Amino acid sequence: MEIGREHILTVPNLVSPETIDILDKYIRTLPVPERKAVDFKKDIPNPDIQNIIEHIRDKSYEAISEVLLAPLGLKVKRVIFEEEVQIARFSEGIDLPSHSDCPQWKFELPYFDVTTLLYINEDYESGEIYFEEFDYAYKPVKGELLIFPSY
Helix, strand or coil: CCCCHHHCEEECCCCCHHHHHHHHHHHCCCCCCCCEEEEHHHHCCCHHHHHHHHHHHHHHHHHHHHHHHHHHCCCCCCCCCCCCCEEEECCCCCCCCCCCCCCCCCCECCECCEEEEECCCCCCCCCCEEEHHHCEEECCCCCCEEEEECC
């Protein structure tokens, strides 16, 4: 199956704005170094925040099923490999170089990898995600889930 720009999808308001604000406020208190992601189960001891993140993960799975898989006539039977939810915060002026979340990735049914990103704030400059293969730049919006193949 060929992938295209149509497989880069967004889901507005995945969770309530209040939930996003609670998470944003908490994360701003964490000493996250430049370009380091934290594992929410190991690095965040607050059970209320862990519950919020688990809720976001579950809503992300639902969104993947509804907006990516259902239109293709597919459904998730089981998740074979799940990387734990990570939270990344970048210091001012940091750019993430072009990369693949799964370099060996192939969009071959019945197995393929999907990346989801949920932005919890938008008080930054630049910050676009650029998909070189499609010459497409996406400017994230607070509370919006971005879903794309992990190629």
